[in-house]
Amino acid sequence: DQQVKQNSPSLSVQEGRISILNCDYTNSMFDYFLWYKKYPAEGPTFLISISSIKDKNEDGRFTVFLNKSAKHLSLHIVPSQPGDSAVYFCAATFSSGSARQLTFGSGTQLTVLP
Amino acid sequence: NAGVTQTPKFRVLKTGQSMTLLCAQDMNHEYMYWYRQDPGMGLRLIHYSVGEGTTAKGEVPDGYNVSRLKKQNFLLGLESAAPSQTSVYFCASSTDRYSPLHFGNGTRLTVT
Numbered sequence: 690d691q692q693v694k695q696n697s698p699s700l701s702v703q704e705g706r707i708s709i710l711n712c713d714y715t716n717s718m719f720d721y722f723l724w725y726k727k728y729p730a731e732g733p734t735f736l737i738s739i740s741s742i743k744d745k746n747e748d749g750r751f752t753v754f755l756n757k758s759a760k761h762l763s764l765h766i767v768p769s770q771p772g773d774s775a776v777y778f779c780a781a782t783f784s785s786g787s788a789r790q791l792t793f794g795s796g797t798q799l800t801v802l803p
Numbered sequence: 804n805a806g807v808t809q810t811p812k813f814r815v816l817k818t819g820q821s822m823t824l825l826c827a828q829d830m831n832h833e834y835m836y837w838y839r840q841d842p843g844m845g846l847r848l849i850h851y852s853v854g855e856g857t858t859a860k861g862e863v864p865d866g867y868n869v870s871r872l873k874k875q876n877f878l879l880g881l882e883s884a885a886p887s888q889t890s891v892y893f894c895a896s897s898t899d900r901y902s903p904l905h906f907g908n909g910t911r912l913t914v915t
Contacts, residue, residue: 693845723903730908731908731909732807732893732907732908732909733846733893733906735903735904735905738903778845778846780845784901787853787859787900788834788836788851788853788859788900789834789836789897789900789901789902789903789904790848790851790861790862791846791848791904792845792862793838793846793847794845795843795845796845
């Protein structure tokens with residue numbers, strides 16, 4: 690039973706427009722959430738994170754929104770660029786754990802069309 | 804600045820064979836992790852280590868063993884490979900339990 694779900698396997702967006710990637714979780718004990726980006730033949734790289742005490746975190750073109758009541762988070766990329774084409778994974782964890790044990794979603798392939 | 808290096812990059816095993824995947828990091832990180840990624844699924848944690856000489860089980864530890872004899876290295880062993888262990892394996896490290904993970908580029912393992 691997947692505790693972190695990304696229900697859209699793929700998303701295509703025109704260059705310059707907004708990309709919105711969604712993620713749902715079922716475990717209400719998760720209190721820290723992260724987004725990773727992955728290019729082919731490379732490992733995931735950290736993008737942005739958010740603690741459950743916040744509902745929004747921004748870093749340049751990337752903004753993550755957290756809706757705890759709905760157990761939903763989203764990643765907004767504005768404006769989208771062709772170099773953003775990659776697989777995006779959301780991940781969740783407990784800040785009280787002994788290590789950063791991340792539970793990942795299955796990923797969304799974002800394609801930004803020039 | 805190598806970061807996290809995984810060897811080998813590719814490997815094909817026959818059922819029942821054994822092998823060891825090596826992960827090396829040059830960032831002096833305390834924490835190290837082994838994940839596997841399968842099609843249609845997210846990365847799943849196999850084992851992790853919170854420091855030299857320590858190891859702990861993750862979500863899917865069965866069929867794997869690990870060792871952390873040196874701080875910079877984290878080894879993942881398969882004693883008797885099975886087709887279900889066909890996957891892409893990622894190693895990661897972090898400074899502490901609050902820091903983002905830095906991943907290697909993965910090892911693609913096929914068990915026939």
